Amino acid sequence: MATIYEVSKLAGVSLATVSRVINNTAPVRASTKEKVEAAMQELGYRPNSVAQSLASNRSNSIGILVSELGGPFYGELLSRIESEFRAVGKHVIVAAGHSDAELERESIEFLRSRNCDALILHVESVSDDYLRGLADSGTPFVVINRHVAAVADRCITLDNELGGYLATHHLLERGHRSIAYVSGPMWKHDASERYKGHLRALKEFSLAEDKSLFFEGDFQETGGVHALHHFLDAKAKFTALVCANDEMASGAITVAHEVGLEVPAELAVVGFDNVNFSHYTYPKLTTVDYPIEAIGQMAARWVLKHVYQQPVPDLKAVFQPQLIPRDSA
Amino acid sequence: MATIYEVSKLAGVSLATVSRVINNTAPVRASTKEKVEAAMQELGYRPNSVAQSLASNRSNSIGILVSELGGPFYGELLSRIESEFRAVGKHVIVAAGHSDAELERESIEFLRSRNCDALILHVESVSDDYLRGLADSGTPFVVINRHVAAVADRCITLDNELGGYLATHHLLERGHRSIAYVSGPMWKHDASERYKGHLRALKEFSLAEDKSLFFEGDFQETGGVHALHHFLDAKAKFTALVCANDEMASGAITVAHEVGLEVPAELAVVGFDNVNFSHYTYPKLTTVDYPIEAIGQMAARWVLKHVYQQPVPDLKAVFQPQLIPRDSA
DNA sequence: GCTATAAATGAAAGCGCTTTCATCATAGGC
DNA sequence: GCCTATGATGAAAGCGCTTTCATTTATAGC
Numbered sequence: 001m002a003t004i005y006e007v008s009k010l011a012g013v014s015l016a017t018v019s020r021v022i023n024n025t026a027p028v029r030a031s032t033k034e035k036v037e038a039a040m041q042e043l044g045y046r047p048n049s050v051a052q053s054l055a056s057n058r059s060n061s062i063g064i065l066v067s068e069l070g071g072p073f074y075g076e077l078l079s080r081i082e083s084e085f086r087a088v089g090k091h092v093i094v095a096a097g098h099s100d101a102e103l104e105r106e107s108i109e110f111l112r113s114r115n116c117d118a119l120i121l122h123v124e125s126v127s128d129d130y131l132r133g134l135a136d137s138g139t140p141f142v143v144i145n146r147h148v149a150a151v152a153d154r155c156i157t158l159d160n161e162l163g164g165y166l167a168t169h170h171l172l173e174r175g176h177r178s179i180a181y182v183s184g185p186m187w188k189h190d191a192s193e194r195y196k197g198h199l200r201a202l203k204e205f206s207l208a209e210d211k212s213l214f215f216e217g218d219f220q221e222t223g224g225v226h227a228l229h230h231f232l233d234a235k236a237k238f239t240a241l242v243c244a245n246d247e248m249a250s251g252a253i254t255v256a257h258e259v260g261l262e263v264p265a266e267l268a269v270v271g272f273d274n275v276n277f278s279h280y281t282y283p284k285l286t287t288v289d290y291p292i293e294a295i296g297q298m299a300a301r302w303v304l305k306h307v308y309q310q311p312v313p314d315l316k317a318v319f320q321p322q323l324i325p326r327d328s329a
Numbered sequence: 330m331a332t333i334y335e336v337s338k339l340a341g342v343s344l345a346t347v348s349r350v351i352n353n354t355a356p357v358r359a360s361t362k363e364k365v366e367a368a369m370q371e372l373g374y375r376p377n378s379v380a381q382s383l384a385s386n387r388s389n390s391i392g393i394l395v396s397e398l399g400g401p402f403y404g405e406l407l408s409r410i411e412s413e414f415r416a417v418g419k420h421v422i423v424a425a426g427h428s429d430a431e432l433e434r435e436s437i438e439f440l441r442s443r444n445c446d447a448l449i450l451h452v453e454s455v456s457d458d459y460l461r462g463l464a465d466s467g468t469p470f471v472v473i474n475r476h477v478a479a480v481a482d483r484c485i486t487l488d489n490e491l492g493g494y495l496a497t498h499h500l501l502e503r504g505h506r507s508i509a510y511v512s513g514p515m516w517k518h519d520a521s522e523r524y525k526g527h528l529r530a531l532k533e534f535s536l537a538e539d540k541s542l543f544f545e546g547d548f549q550e551t552g553g554v555h556a557l558h559h560f561l562d563a564k565a566k567f568t569a570l571v572c573a574n575d576e577m578a579s580g581a582i583t584v585a586h587e588v589g590l591e592v593p594a595e596l597a598v599v600g601f602d603n604v605n606f607s608h609y610t611y612p613k614l615t616t617v618d619y620p621i622e623a624i625g626q627m628a629a630r631w632v633l634k635h636v637y638q639q640p641v642p643d644l645k646a647v648f649q650p651q652l653i654p655r656d657s658a
Numbered sequence: 659g660c661t662a663t664a665a666a667t668g669a670a671a672g673c674g675c676t677t678t679c680a681t682c683a684t685a686g687g688c
Numbered sequence: 689g690c691c692t693a694t695g696a697t698g699a700a701a702g703c704g705c706t707t708t709c710a711t712t713t714a715t716a717g718c
Contacts, residue, residue: 027666
């Protein structure tokens, strides 16, 4: 691989000048520029990004930490973030935190030791305090899908409460009055927020919380399976089921088929997230759209603006979910 | 951030010695080692990985290029590769090629300019020649899901032909004799291989290829939708449908529901890949398992062995698919 | 045509680390 | 006890680039 030195020699200019034409960081006479570019062309020169990083104290890499690299949700997030950064020549280093505090912390350290210019974090387990400390340490980062008061200016979230409200409200509007709820782990912020929204909708229709119609699942398909079995075993009376994400909704629908409950005639089901397989279920899943790509894009733009000082259009911190009516409710 | 220099000063040793204890690259007296470690501890020292890379000509980063970062298939692949590398302190830079030759080439260049120590490529569009050239250029890389004769030693593939055979064979065994086939784009290696397997199975049952029962889809859900509509419109006679991937199978099942065709009683459907949503369909999809995680792991190990000289257990180049019988066929 | 100013360019000092080479200490072999 | 082989350590030269600072060259104003 040719180095900048060889380019400068071939072009008959100094290193500094070559660097200037590469980075367009200071005016260079047109004729000089051409000479340099010709030399680069001839040598097939490509700047060594590691050396650039060391000298400039900028790695042009952004670390992104999600719970799981697999799964529909994070895939779309990653996809969007990567393309945003790729377009400006920056690259993305990925890591998985697996919803575990220790692993999340370790992953963040890992990414930091990689000299990432910024981090985009989808963390569920580390404490608010930890994040505050991280902010104090000077590492630029933005948090997705979680509101942390101490670092509110770097949080990009969905109004989960509203989403929960929308899901239940949709059912109430269609006449359902006994609505079971399958939550995610309540220690997760989004799970508890969604449930709050559910309660608010009930209240609006003068319905009280019914603990026997609540089940705390795990945000996985099996959560939905267990939940429906649980409700059925307990002989609970309900005509509709709100699931705090699509995976669980899908599990519930599977069980409904197995026990011969017709969806939506005998049991209406609504999910949450609108992941890409949500219309593969039968019947197609009515769900609440989580604008994950828009959020990913916004996170990327936050970084572009605050770390790379690029001008970006309107930054937005809180996104509104939207109900997607399909066939299951 | 403390530098190695400060550590060396605090510990009262030279830079070289500190480097040795960090990298465990030469014997250091136990007492010296302790002093250095104490100093690192005290300063909260973390090596600057960029500087390490520049000096050692090793970035400890592996570039991975897939068609799409979203989607179930690649997510699992990424997930496995990341965890394999993470365990040994290496990191993964991701890029998407979108099945476009130009973009794939550009992504590879992008990754190369990032000084990746190795690349893991899932490329569909660049030519065999290009890959041969890449090999000649000295960049270590391994190719997933594609056999390229010129660089056969760096290809990790699935026996797609066998997979296609298995899918159709399953149907034939269950008595089906009119089997429609929805292929992926035939220019993609895996698509054409799968179809070959289909033909081999037919032949084994003395059945000839029937062009009217062939449809070339796009590996997307809509491909399955269009395919089934196409066959139905053409009044083709068939009792079973093989789809070259699960997305298309899912689309076909959706259409079957819409037109009142009962699956599998009136139309048996088998997919391919066994992506994680394949059991969310109704009825649950019978499909051919693509051991994507195992392949990802193998790719990672190939790199560990050939690039980082780490001892790894048995490397395997060709994986065998397996039929997963569920409810749709 | 000559100075004042701005535009281009070059020299050289790092960025934080690894690694060779040389040096010095230690320990065994006889 | 002396010599050699080996174990520990340090000095210093890079790795390929960016960036300040100084210098040179071009531009304009009069």
